[in-house]
Amino acid sequence: MDIIPLGPGFGAELRSVTLAEIAADDAAYTAARAAFEEYSVLVFRGQEVSDEGQLAFSRRFGPPEVTKVGSLGTGTHFVILSTIGEDGKVVPADSRLALRNRANQLWHTDSSFKPIPALTSVLSARIIPERGGETEYVSTRLAFAHLDPALREKLEISFAWHDYAHSRGKIAPDLASPEERAVLPPQCWRMVWRNPANGRGALYLASHAYAVEGMDPAAGDRLIDELMAAATAPGASYVHAWKRGDVVMWDNRATMHRGRPWPANEARHMVRTTISATAADGLETIRPPSRQAAE
Numbered sequence: 435m436d437i438i439p440l441g442p443g444f445g446a447e448l449r450s451v452t453l454a455e456i457a458a459d460d461a462a463y464t465a466a467r468a469a470f471e472e473y474s475v476l477v478f479r480g481q482e483v484s485d486e487g488q489l490a491f492s493r494r495f496g497p498p499e500v501t502k503v504g505s506l507g508t509g510t511h512f513v514i515l516s517t518i519g520e521d522g523k524v525v526p527a528d529s530r531l532a533l534r535n536r537a538n539q540l541w542h543t544d545s546s547f548k549p550i551p552a553l554t555s556v557l558s559a560r561i562i563p564e565r566g567g568e569t570e571y572v573s574t575r576l577a578f579a580h581l582d583p584a585l586r587e588k589l590e591i592s593f594a595w596h597d598y599a600h601s602r603g604k605i606a607p608d609l610a611s612p613e614e615r616a617v618l619p620p621q622c623w624r625m626v627w628r629n630p631a632n633g634r635g636a637l638y639l640a641s642h643a644y645a646v647e648g649m650d651p652a653a654g655d656r657l658i659d660e661l662m663a664a665a666t667a668p669g670a671s672y673v674h675a676w677k678r679g680d681v682v683m684w685d686n687r688a689t690m691h692r693g694r695p696w697p698a699n700e701a702r703h704m705v706r707t708t709i710s711a712t713a714a715d716g717l718e719t720i721r722p723p724s725r726q727a728a729e
């Protein structure tokens with residue numbers, strides 16, 4: 435396995451290895467896992483990806499999420515990110531599906547609005563547009579390291595509220611349906627997620643974050659906005675331009691990402707598997723103290 439660094443201080447391409455080898459072989463998994471902990475974003479190119487193969491690879495890293503109500507693929511282990519409607523045609527730009535793609539174009543980390551947040555997401559490109567549709571990543575670990583030490587100390591003991599309806603509301607007021615709101619109540623997480631494998635802290639934030647526990651709403655908003663701006667400053671990102679056969683996985687504890695736009699008349703079809711964080715990934719350390727005590 436060769437590790438080729440990619441981005442500004444994070445991200446790497448793993449060459450001379452397939453998803454199937456990592457799924458089947460303990461030594462290959464151990465090496466890939468170490469690269470994941472170190473680089474936060476891993477790129478595999480030229481893979482022959484089936485749904486089953488992607489799931490077998492993903493399961494190596496932990497328990498797969500079951501796709502929530504309201505997403506394509508609900509009830510399975512797959513999230514289908516597609517602009518192809520049931521009739522086989524590309525959906526209009528004002529359809530719910532297209533609006534949801536726009537919500538994905540806000541900087542976020544996956545599943546911070548869920549009762550169990552995600553360790554990693556694995557995304558494979560099945561149909562890609564001629565131009566555009568890239569996925570852009572930043573390292574919230576590097577962003578955290580660059581903050582003023584006093585602010586870092588404060589964030590270590592601060593907690594933010596995350597809500598799916600909040601990020602969807604930035605695109606259209608009713609984009610999160612009543613069913614989604616009912617199953618996805620707001621969640622509160624420590625604003626720094628420390629990686630148990632290497633001890634490095636990362637800002638844990640997303641477009642879903644809307645309030646800081648114990649701060650007045652305006653000041654909390656301001657802090658979230660400032661931290662989001664610092665993490666996504668120009669020059670800090672790795673932009674992945676997709677090719678067929680590409681698979682990218684990322685550490686949701688230590689990165690944010692956003693989709694980039696593409697021509698509305700072109701099809702794009704991606705398949706995501708998402709792995710829940712466990713205690714070994716530091717999950718218990720990001721819960722607010724009251725809930726740590728209660729559970």
Ligand SMILES: [Fe+2]
Pocket residue numbers: 538542543544691
């Ligand atoms: Fe995402």
